[in-house]
Amino acid sequence: xxxRTSSPMPSSKPTPVTMDAVYTAPGYLFRRMQQIAxxxxxxxxxxxxxxxxxxAALVTISTHPGIDATRLSAVIAFDRSTLGNxxxxxxxxxxxxxxxxxxxxxxxxxxxxxxGASVLNEIMPAVDKAxxxxxxxxxxxxxxxxxxxxxxxxxxxxxxxxxxxxxxxxLEHLGRSG
Amino acid sequence: xxxRTSSPMPSSKPTPVTMDAVYTAPGYLFRRMQQIAxxxxxxxxxxxxxxxxxxAALVTISTHPGIDATRLSAVIAFDRSTLGNxxxxxxxxxxxxxxxxxxxxxxxxxxxxxxGASVLNEIMPAVDKAxxxxxxxxxxxxxxxxxxxxxxxxxxxxxxxxxxxxxxxxLEHLGRSG
DNA sequence: GCCATATTGTCAGTATACTGTCAATTAAAT
DNA sequence: ATTTAATTGACAGTATACTGACAATATGGC
Numbered sequence: 001x002x003x004r005t006s007s008p009m010p011s012s013k014p015t016p017v018t019m020d021a022v023y024t025a026p027g028y029l030f031r032r033m034q035q036i037a038x039x040x041x042x043x044x045x046x047x048x049x050x051x052x053x054x055x056a057a058l059v060t061i062s063t064h065p066g067i068d069a070t071r072l073s074a075v076i077a078f079d080r081s082t083l084g085n086x087x088x089x090x091x092x093x094x095x096x097x098x099x100x101x102x103x104x105x106x107x108x109x110x111x112x113x114x115x116g117a118s119v120l121n122e123i124m125p126a127v128d129k130a131x132x133x134x135x136x137x138x139x140x141x142x143x144x145x146x147x148x149x150x151x152x153x154x155x156x157x158x159x160x161x162x163x164x165x166x167x168x169x170x171l172e173h174l175g176r177s178g
Numbered sequence: 179x180x181x182r183t184s185s186p187m188p189s190s191k192p193t194p195v196t197m198d199a200v201y202t203a204p205g206y207l208f209r210r211m212q213q214i215a216x217x218x219x220x221x222x223x224x225x226x227x228x229x230x231x232x233x234a235a236l237v238t239i240s241t242h243p244g245i246d247a248t249r250l251s252a253v254i255a256f257d258r259s260t261l262g263n264x265x266x267x268x269x270x271x272x273x274x275x276x277x278x279x280x281x282x283x284x285x286x287x288x289x290x291x292x293x294g295a296s297v298l299n300e301i302m303p304a305v306d307k308a309x310x311x312x313x314x315x316x317x318x319x320x321x322x323x324x325x326x327x328x329x330x331x332x333x334x335x336x337x338x339x340x341x342x343x344x345x346x347x348x349l350e351h352l353g354r355s356g
Numbered sequence: 357g358c359c360a361t362a363t364t365g366t367c368a369g370t371a372t373a374c375t376g377t378c379a380a381t382t383a384a385a386t
Numbered sequence: 387a388t389t390t391a392a393t394t395g396a397c398a399g400t401a402t403a404c405t406g407a408c409a410a411t412a413t414g415g416c
Contacts, residue, residue, distance in 0.1 A: 017298065019241055019345075022234045022254060025309045027215035029328045031230070032255060032343075034212040035373075036335045037205035038402095042374090052209070053402065056200045063197055070364060076200060077210060082403050084366065089401080106364040106411050120195065131203045137334030138327065146327040149320055150207045156315030157214045163404095165210075167197075213403075216372095220404090231372065248394060260373050262396065267371080284381050284394040341374095 037134050044130035048123045049093065053078065055127060057086055058112070058120050061096055066109045068101070077158075077165035095119060215312050222308035226301045227271065231256060233305060235264055236290070236298050239274055244287045246279070255336075255343035273297060 022028050041052045050058070056076045061067060064075065069087060073080040087110065090096045095116035101107035112120070135143040158164045200206050219230045228236070234254045239245060242253065247265060251258040265288065268274045273294035279285035290298070313321040336342045 017237055017240050017302075019238065019253070021237050021302070021305070024325075024329075025305070026312055026325060026328070027219055027230055027309055028234065029325070029332050030208060030211045030215045030312075031372095032332045032339070033208045033328065033335075035255070035339045036332070037208045038373085039339045040335075041205055051401070052205055056206065059195055059199050060197065062195050068364080075197070077213070079403055080365080081367085081405085082401090085401075104364080104412075108365075124195075124199070127199070127203070131205055134204055134335060134338075135331070138331060142327055142330075145323060146331070147202075147204060147207070149316065149324040149327075150204070150211065151202075152320075153313070153316060153324070154207050154210045154214070157211075157218075157312060160312075161210070161213045161217045216403085229371070246394080257373055258395080259375085259397085260371090263371075282382070282394080286395075 033134075037130075040133050041127070041130045044126045044133070045123055048119055048126065050119065050123060053082075053086055054090055054095075055120075055123065057083070057090060058095060058116060061110045062112050062117065062120055065111050068107045068109055072110065073163055074166040077161065077163050079163050090116070211312075215308075218311050219305070219308045222304045222311070223301055226297055226304065228297065228301060231260075231264055232268055232273075233298075233301065235261070235268060236273060236294060239288045240290050240295065240298055243289050246285045246287055250288065251341055252344040255339065255341050257341050268294070 038052055041055075045055075056078070057072060060072055060075050064072070067075070069083055070080055072078075072087075073083045078086070087096070087098070091098060093115075094113055097111050097113055098108045099111065101109050135146070138146065216230055219233075223233075234256070235250065238250055238253050242250070245253070247261055248258060250256075250265075251261045256264070265274070265276070269276060271293075272291055275289050275291055276286040277289065279287050313324070316324065
């Protein structure tokens with residue numbers, strides 16, 4: 001961040017504020033891009049009644065059948081409290097089913113239903129289209145650069161959020177069956 | 179987006195899904211960075227009782243005294259409905275005041291209070307620190323590149339969100355006094 | 357085996373976001 | 387001038403997010 005003033009001397013006068021304090025802040029730009037990304041996802045996937053978060057949860061349950069809510073939250077780095085409601089909605093739509101774990105009475109295991117597997121398969125092209133659209137305005141080389149820097153940044157800042165991502169391999173040694 | 183399969187022939191078989199369908203999607207990465215950006219902002223600004231959105235609103239009211247809620251929403255590209263609650267909270271904290279417009283009985287004009295101007299002045303260093311922290315893990319040259327690409331992308335996708343940004347100059351010719 | 361500790365799912369409370377709607381008011385059309 | 391359009395702020399409803407708490411259950415140290 002460049003300094004907001006170029007005063008050569010320290011001063012107690014109020015700093016003059018400009019809109020640059022908003023527009024050039026990376027946090028503001030990330031917020032805008034998130035809004036845009038969600039809007040494009042919803043637009044492309046209107047026919048499927050799935051939000052971006054619900055899609056991510058569905059993909060993860062598909063690749064990790066029998067995962068529980070806490071581990072699901074770690075694999076996609078979504079808040080555990082938030083995920084409770086997401087799971088409820090996916091269950092209400094009958095895209096997933098929950099079964100109590102025989103090993104741990106606290107845990108409820110998550111599985112895709114036929115309808116869930118079906119909608120996941122069908123929504124893929126629309127999701128890809130939305131993801132492509134949000135980078136479309138950039139030149140192909142710039143898209144690659146941005147995606148690379150973004151991936152690095154998310155990874156390097158992993159511990160900064162409440163729910164850091166703990167990918168599959170990081171979960172294996174925590175597993176009840178491993 | 180790379181194709182999810184490398185099948186040489188069209189097929190009706192279900193596509194094998196991997197976590198890449200989540201992890202490599204730009205929309206997912208933007209969501210993560212937004213989470214991280216908010217977490218860092220809240221952490222650095224804990225002493226000031228201001229959220230990122232409230233901060234952006236306060237900056238804008240500071241640079242546009244007497245702006246109304248609808249124009250405020252256009253200048254920072256936040257949803258009008260959402261902004262109503264944000265304004266209420268800023269008013270409850272006595273950081274802003276609302277006065278009815280003498281020219282238009284529908285409109286309520288927004289002004290910073292002394293306390294609002296004061297908190298805005300005091301929070302600046304913490305905000306700058308948070309913004310710097312989220313890019314810190316990258317090399318300086320990469321930070322510049324990312325910020326540049328991100329700025330371009332937000333600008334070029336401006337119309338994709340519900341509330342496109344209409345900056346100050348775009349508002350002037352809509353103004354009641356212009 | 358018992359007790360302190362940790363984990364799981366859940367819940368209440370707050371704060372963004374978006375959709376759609378509405379009454380009051382203003383501006384535009386004719 | 388009167389009907390029509392658009393605008394403004396507000397509201398209800400849904401969906402993320404995070405904080406902090408809680409009961410039920412598991413696990414570890416001893």
